[in-house]
Amino acid sequence: MTSAVKREIEILVYGLCFLLFLGAIIDHVTLLLLIGLSVYLIRTLYNLNQLTQWLEKPSKTVPENWGVWEDVYYQLYHIYRRNRRSRKKLTNMLTRFQKSTQALPYATIVLNHNDEIEWFNPAARQLFNFYSKRDIGQRINNLIRQPAFVSYITKKRYKKPLEFQFNHQNILLNITPYGSGQYLLSARDVTQVKKLEDMRRDFISNASHELRTPITVMSGYIEMLREAEDESSRMPLEKIQQQTQRMENIISELIGLAKLETADEIDNPVLIDITALLNEVFDEAQTFDQGRHKLSITIEPIQIYGHYDELRMAFSNLITNAIRYTPEGKSIKIFTQLDDAGASVCVKDEGVGIRYEHIPRLTERFYRVDEGRSREVGGTGLGLSIVKQVLDRHGAMLRVNSKAGQGSQFCCYFPVMDNE
């Protein structure tokens, strides 16, 4: 019981005692008690009425009162002030958020759980031709009817961004769930970036195709010259042949990479017979290795969906690298692994290893840790870029574990597919 209520009871008891005493003197106890209690009841009803009026329209000024009612108003007034302050804070935050999102160059849209538009910024108005009055409350897929977008919104798999065409623009879109079933959609026009990227890809692909013919012709003539070589021309011809062979390798890998970049998405990935695939790659590796290393393979049954030839190329690149960068006599192991999060195909060697600062850059085109060694063993500097490209297309990742002088482990990690 609070002190205010105790005080109120005390006043009531004193009041009743006084009335009893007065009643006894004038010989009208019941009458006086009745009058006293009625006055108390009227006062309570009057205060209750004032309280309901104030609660309906709370304001800074509270009705003047005393006793327990003064205490009730004091508490209510503090709650009211606290609420006002946090409402003000929230409104300020909301205004700041709206101002900053309005200034954002990216189109920003808030969707509710039914995919209906709750709010959007001026950039969204411009990018998607929205109108505030007309489009707020509309389902977004009624306004953006592009099939790729509609399917993305319907499937609700928002982990990967979506690139799609709208009004002759290329749009890159991200959707992030937040709050209770709401979504924040952010989009930007990447038409120019895509154009430049396409130009770069086309240039590399065209240049590689153009270079292929002269190099094939040169190779043919070098073959001819080598048949008629004498002692003095043997060494230079051998060098020329090695270099043309290198160029041929680089060109065919560049063409392969360009093909992977321009290929359509793997829409219907099939279950890969991983045992057959890895055994095929292993047989090839044995032929390439010619008994210089101790090669072994261990296959646990794992399920991988995707494109057979692309995966074969990726695993084959990893094994070829292990053979190239491992001294003779050491062992190279190919194995598969399975855990709750996914399946992996790994190649582990006891080779030269890689210092940690190089590891993040290994999949860049033409990045080599040791250029001389790469050339010596016939590397092109493109093998791991191809591996990365293939894995990206399969939603997989390359994990590299290595230390200089202590061998390396390259794992292709295929996470379990989920519906997000």
Ligand code: ADP
């Ligand atoms: P390259 O054709 O030069 O081998 P890659 O793209 O396949 O090009 O590999 C990039 C670089 O990564 C290589 O030049 C090499 O320095 C390093 N590398 C790749 N695999 C291994 C490995 N198993 N052991 C040590 N270094 C490696």
